[in-house]
Amino acid sequence: MTMIFGIPIQAFLGQLLVGLINGSFYAMLSLGLAIIFGLLRVINFAHGAQYMLGAFVGFLLLSYLGIGYWPALILVPLIVGVSGMVIERLALSRLYDVDPLYGLLFTFGLALVIEGAFRYYFGVSGQIYTPPPQLSGGTNLGFMFLPNYRGWVVIASLFICLGTWLLIEKTRLGAYLRAATENPILVQAFGVNVPLLLTLTYGIGSALAGLAGIMAAPVYQVSPLMGSNLIIVVFAVVVVGGMGSILGAIITGYMLGLAEGLTKVFYPEASNIVIFVIMAIVLLVRPAGLFGRDA
Amino acid sequence: MADLTTTAIEGRTRARVEWLLTAIAILALIAAPFFLYPIFIMKMLCFALFACAFNLLLGFTGLLSFGHAAFFGGAAYFTAHAVKEWGWTPEAGVLLGVVGAAALGLVIGFFAIRRQGIYFAMITLALAQMFYFFCLQAPFTKGEDGIQGVPRGHLFGIIDLSSPHAMYYFVLGGFLIGVFAVWRIVNSPFGMILKSIRENENRATSLGYSVARYKLAAFVMSAALAGLAGAMKALVFQFATLTDVTWQMSGEVILMTLLGGIGTMLGPIVGAGLVVALQNYLATSEFPVTIITGAIFMICVLLFRRGIVGEVYARLARGNSGKAS
Numbered sequence: 001m002t003m004i005f006g007i008p009i010q011a012f013l014g015q016l017l018v019g020l021i022n023g024s025f026y027a028m029l030s031l032g033l034a035i036i037f038g039l040l041r042v043i044n045f046a047h048g049a050q051y052m053l054g055a056f057v058g059f060l061l062l063s064y065l066g067i068g069y070w071p072a073l074i075l076v077p078l079i080v081g082v083s084g085m086v087i088e089r090l091a092l093s094r095l096y097d098v099d100p101l102y103g104l105l106f107t108f109g110l111a112l113v114i115e116g117a118f119r120y121y122f123g124v125s126g127q128i129y130t131p132p133p134q135l136s137g138g139t140n141l142g143f144m145f146l147p148n149y150r151g152w153v154v155i156a157s158l159f160i161c162l163g164t165w166l167l168i169e170k171t172r173l174g175a176y177l178r179a180a181t182e183n184p185i186l187v188q189a190f191g192v193n194v195p196l197l198l199t200l201t202y203g204i205g206s207a208l209a210g211l212a213g214i215m216a217a218p219v220y221q222v223s224p225l226m227g228s229n230l231i232i233v234v235f236a237v238v239v240v241g242g243m244g245s246i247l248g249a250i251i252t253g254y255m256l257g258l259a260e261g262l263t264k265v266f267y268p269e270a271s272n273i274v275i276f277v278i279m280a281i282v283l284l285v286r287p288a289g290l291f292g293r294d295a
Numbered sequence: 296m297a298d299l300t301t302t303a304i305e306g307r308t309r310a311r312v313e314w315l316l317t318a319i320a321i322l323a324l325i326a327a328p329f330f331l332y333p334i335f336i337m338k339m340l341c342f343a344l345f346a347c348a349f350n351l352l353l354g355f356t357g358l359l360s361f362g363h364a365a366f367f368g369g370a371a372y373f374t375a376h377a378v379k380e381w382g383w384t385p386e387a388g389v390l391l392g393v394v395g396a397a398a399l400g401l402v403i404g405f406f407a408i409r410r411q412g413i414y415f416a417m418i419t420l421a422l423a424q425m426f427y428f429f430c431l432q433a434p435f436t437k438g439e440d441g442i443q444g445v446p447r448g449h450l451f452g453i454i455d456l457s458s459p460h461a462m463y464y465f466v467l468g469g470f471l472i473g474v475f476a477v478w479r480i481v482n483s484p485f486g487m488i489l490k491s492i493r494e495n496e497n498r499a500t501s502l503g504y505s506v507a508r509y510k511l512a513a514f515v516m517s518a519a520l521a522g523l524a525g526a527m528k529a530l531v532f533q534f535a536t537l538t539d540v541t542w543q544m545s546g547e548v549i550l551m552t553l554l555g556g557i558g559t560m561l562g563p564i565v566g567a568g569l570v571v572a573l574q575n576y577l578a579t580s581e582f583p584v585t586i587i588t589g590a591i592f593m594i595c596v597l598l599f600r601r602g603i604v605g606e607v608y609a610r611l612a613r614g615n616s617g618k619a620s
Contacts, residue, residue: 037413043413043416043417091593091597094597095596095597098600100412100413101359101412101413101416102596102600104359104413104416105549105553105592105595105596106592106593106596106597108546108549108589108592109588109589109590109591109592109593109595109596110589110593111589112546112585112586112588112589112592113585113586113589113590113593114589115585116583116584116585116586116588116589117583117586119583119585120582120583120586228542232420232421232424232542233421235417235420235421236417236421238417239410239414239417239418239421269432272428272431272432273425273428273429276421276422276424276425277425279418279421280406280422283406283409283410283418284406284409287409287410
């Protein structure tokens with residue numbers, strides 16, 4: 001058997017793949033957080049709950065209405081996104097004038113309510129969501145066995161991140177968004193409906209979390225607690241990347257996922273905390289984050 | 296001039312009323328174990344002190360820590376281990392818990408103060424989560440089981456704390472010392488500087504204060520006092536478990552402070568009392584506490600950000616100004 005650094009290459013690449021998968025979800029989630037924070041100045045603590053919501057909505061669509069994975073990829077982000085917009089209209093929009101910490105606390109409460117409700121109705125045990133038949137099975141790449149669904153997640157998440165980045169950097173809507181991030185009052189004076197833009201932004205951010213959730217459903221088990229532990233890691237990712245740049249959030253997400261996978265190979269005991277350790281080091285060396293602009 | 300004297304007299308009467316109320320409250324607390332279940336009040340006192348310590352940071356320095364469970368639960372582990380495995384006396388065990396929490400506060404605070412506002416909250420949350428994973432894996436915490444069957448021992452080697460009343464007065468003593476410490480810190484020149492940092496950090500820097508050092512000092516003090524609360528809780532319930540170091544616990548202390556009133560002396564105590572009573576009430580029902588907790592969070596943030604005590608103060612102030620005009 002081929003060995004690399006004294007470890008079978010299969011195990012090595014396997015963990016690297018797990019790292020890449022985790023990294024895909026970190027990237028999608030930190031991207032959503034960064035978009036929301038950029039315009040709303042709100043740290044969306046409910047992001048983890050919305051990710052869980054995405055997985056559960058997909059699971060419920062399948063088990064009660066028989067709606068499969070492919071339609072769910074469209075429906076789930078729509079449902080989670082619209083629910084996010086309702087919350088933004090009803091509650092978050094009232095908090096823009098006060099200290100941004102209140103936005104964090106509100107979304108924290110929201111996360112507790114959503115998770116508590118799902119725990120109450122579904123218990124803590126995980127539900128299985130089988131991947132669609134087109135993506136079941138795996139491919140032998142010669143040097144390793146790649147489950148098809150996992151390969152799909154990595155590729156699809158790359159496209160989603162790239163697509164979102166293009167949406168923000170290259171389209172008219174994205175231009176409005178970036179302008180409103182710089183100076184909302186001036187943009188409003190030019191006749192752009194900024195409150196609507198804010199609602200839409202929160203909707204897009206939530207939809208991204210929901211999309212990540214439905215994509216994660218076949219990889220991890222669908223459980224009410226799947227988001228709450230993830231969100232803390234994603235916060236650390238966001239601190240490392242700095243929320244100034246969208247591309248930075250994406251790159252940091254993949255990088256830290258890979259770092260986590262590598263740690264699992266060489267020193268498994270530390271794999272839970274390696275991202276936090278990296279965060280601490282980055283804070284010492286570059287307090288603003290790797291891609292951060294704000295001091 | 297006339298106005299000045301009346302406000303001075305009013306201020307003095309108000310101070311006198313406040314002293315009187317404090318004295319009544321302390322007397323009530325001394326009498327309480329004869330009327331109520333001592334363990335229940337001890338739990339309230341521990342959480343009230345925890346919330347006061349947290350409020351020293353959020354209310355008086357303007358720093359939102361989302362990782363205070365690390366100090367509360369960490370101290371509980373240190374104390375439980377010292378008392379059970381090393382046979383230390385309870386006061387020495389509690390002291391170790393406080394010192395340990397302060398040291399932990401120094402490390403976490405050192406990293407967290409490098410960023411401000413929302414980032415500060417995220418960093419404290421992440422570092423506290425790291426400490427949670429440490430507690431989950433370190434051998435001395437006994438993993439999922441926690442440290443069970445911690446003996447209360449003899450205070451100074453003499454007073455047997457296994458009697459509920461003796462334990463109660465020990466906890467009450469710790470609580471009063473802790474709350475007095477917070478009050479003293481807030482009303483000292485040092486506390487004034489903390490408030491100036493809360494109001495306008497840049498201005499405090501430009502006035503020549505080393506803001507980072509003051510923030511770190513406040514963070515360590517807050518951690519030490521949270522540690523005092525956690526250490527006492529470990530002795531009261533005779534165990535230390537992972538529950539006390541989870542992020543949910545960090546959220547709970549924020550809720551207590553927010554509900555009672557951020558930046559008031561009395562608020563965190565009222566908030567802690569209400570939250571503990573609510574949990575006690577819901578403990579027997581099947582309905583999950585987190586839904587209620589989360590809903591209270593949202594309602595507080597949307598409708599009364601001043602909290603209960605803050606709202607009462609605001610009403611009183613409005614009433615007074617109404618009379619004056």
